[in-house]
Amino acid sequence: MAIINPSNVNEIEFDEKDIEVFKIPDVKERIAAFQNHFFPRLELLVKDSVELITEIYGVDPYVTMTYVKKPSNRPNATTNTESGFVYVGISGRRRNSKKDLPLAIKNASGKPIYIHPAYLTFDVRSEGCIEVVFRPFLNSVEAKLIGKVRQEMLSNFELINTLFKNFKIYYNNSKTAENCDNFYKLIVEKDFVLDIHSLHFYTDVFFIPTNFKDELWKLKRAFVCLYPLLDLFISIGDGREPNPAEMLNKFNEWSKIDPNVRISTGYKKGIINEQSKREIAEAWKELINLPVESFFNPENLTDARERTNRAIVQRQGQSKFRSELLEAYGGQCAITDCDAEAALEAAHIFSYLGNDTNHVTNGLLLRADIHTLFDLYLISIDPDTNKVVISSSLIDTCYKELNGKPLKSPKDYANPSPEMLVSHYEKFSRKQNK
DSSP, X not given: OOOSSOSSGGGOEEOHHHXXXXXXXXXXXXXXXXXXXTHHHHHHHHHHHHHXXXXXXXXXXXXXXXXXXXXXXXXXXXXXXXXXXXXXXXXXXOOOTTTSOOOSSBOTTSOBOOSOSOEEEEEEETTTEEEEEEESOSSOOOHHHHHHHHHHHHHTHXXXXXXXXXXXXXXXXXXXXXXXXXXXXXXXSTHHHHTGGGOEEEEOOEESSEEIIIIIHHHHHHHHHHHHHHHHHHHHHHTOOOOHHHHHHHHHHHHHHXXXXXXXXXXXXXXXXXXXXXXXXXXXXXXXXXXXXXXXXXXXXXXXXXXHTTOEEOOOOOHHHHHHHHHHTTTSOTTTOXXXXXXXXXXXXXXXXXXXXXXXXXXXXXXXXXXXHHHTTSEEEETTTTEEEEOGGGTTSGGGGGTTOBOOOOSSSOOOOHHHHHHHHHHHHHHHHO
């Protein structure tokens, strides 16, 4: 059984019994159990991560930041409600509206605010997994903040893009049915403004059972990698001049000497060309009335390209995951029965899992084209009938014969996770409704 109050970060682990806490019927009892059961381990993860933040960036986050928790342990907190996840992390210091000055930013209605909108947290979810999440806009904020943040992200785009991909950080909003690592699309397109309040950044998740020695240290590094973005938001909110470029470069340099990170070369330069920069600036001038010239610092972009040339981490393969699925499904596609091994791929059901969270119960062995349609939420599995359902857009295609076909069961392995199938089917259904 996992230690509830570990004294050392290396003792942190989560096991199957942790998930039982989410099943406690009484809400108050469940919230108390969350706090007693999860908070000590998550707080230790945050503490250990902050120590690395101090080492790399030369800052003390506790000077300007504080712990944030859900469900809150404040007796009268409005967030003491039923939830499918628990988190502990850091955000800017909370201000008291009766004695403190408001933040240097306002909400979308132009009114003063006293609580920073950005949170960086470790989350444990009822699905039985743990991840790191950066929530930039938990509260309504004015366009000025959004524009300033986007300006800084754009100025340091190529370094952000490289680091986030290396450390397997993705983003998700209501426009994207699954996690995405196309940060160019995120920063360039107008959806950054139009859909900003649903924007989240995520890491890969680790399914429980998991522990620090084998896996959770990877989340710690992703937490530290995301810290410059959190500091960017907090600095603007506090009225201080942010310096994400310096922090990102420090992390980049650290990552190249970290023995747990393997460095490779081959960075493709010149992602943002001059025409793209002009188009972006004009679009944003129209949206938030900021001067075009304020969006770009060519020296920063050039410096970022030079510094990231040697900073790409080799992506780990998923050969073990595929081998297990090949064995589980007898070398046949779980939907089409195709037995051409070269055409079969290991597909994740829960969309934003990465190569470190490969579990047979979260996978399906699918023919390459079916895998693509599955990832695009054009094909799914009805969790009630365990049968294939296809998008209306495929009804008049060769894939119509798959509609209603039973999903193949794995042999000598547990069936696909019902929770994961429900999650995929819900996203499929939302896409159909759109």
